[in-house]
Amino acid sequence: KSMAAFQASIEVYIRVAVGDSPDAIVLAPGNLGQRFARNALRIPTKRVVQMSNFIGLSLEYLQETLEENQQRLPLLWLVGHPGKLAKILAGDWDTHSGRSFSAVYAVTQLAGEFDLPASALEVLSRCRSIEEAIESLPAEALSPAFWTMVEDRIAAMVAPRIPNVERIRVRLFRMDGEALGVADSK
Numbered sequence: 001k002s003m004a005a006f007q008a009s010i011e012v013y014i015r016v017a018v019g020d021s022p023d024a025i026v027l028a029p030g031n032l033g034q035r036f037a038r039n040a041l042r043i044p045t046k047r048v049v050q051m052s053n054f055i056g057l058s059l060e061y062l063q064e065t066l067e068e069n070q071q072r073l074p075l076l077w078l079v080g081h082p083g084k085l086a087k088i089l090a091g092d093w094d095t096h097s098g099r100s101f102s103a104v105y106a107v108t109q110l111a112g113e114f115d116l117p118a119s120a121l122e123v124l125s126r127c128r129s130i131e132e133a134i135e136s137l138p139a140e141a142l143s144p145a146f147w148t149m150v151e152d153r154i155a156a157m158v159a160p161r162i163p164n165v166e167r168i169r170v171r172l173f174r175m176d177g178e179a180l181g182v183a184d185s186k
Contacts, residue, residue: 018062055085059093077169083130102128144182
């Protein structure tokens with residue numbers, strides 16, 4: 001019951017967020033994204049939708065709403081911790097830990113493409129969570145350039161689901177709120 005109510009509230013918040021044809025809105029699993037939207041992006045709270053684990057559902061609601069309104073959205077920000085958002089890379093659109101795997105595997109695959117040293121890949125593959133990986137590996141291993149690639153890859157996975165959105169930007173954060181990618185807000 002409460003899950004259905006929460007899902008319905010996401011739809012309402014999305015309708016409000018795009019209601020008067022804004023330049024940008026933010027979808028975020030939780031508070032990290034909300035803080036970034038307010039402080040770094042200067043995007044008002046009514047344009048920030050907390051979607052919890054319901055990434056796929058939130059994107060569906062967004063696309064449906066934009067279609068109904070015959071509207072295009074210039075920019076969508078997806079912001080949050082990679083432990084949630086990187087699950088998209090494995091095709092998990094509901095990121096609840098009971099319904100999806102850890103994002104470590106998807107991030108490890110990208111780390112291989114990124115030519116991370118074998119020692120770093122080995123440490124990464126043993127981590128149970130992304131936060132553990134961030135804490136265990138030196139910042140040079142999981143560099144801002146690496147995280148920017150992860151962000152771009154997530155954006156590329158999301159794009160086909162929301163054709164009425166012109167541009168998707170992803171910003172990933174550590175649990176302490178520090179940006180992982182190359183932190184510009186353009």
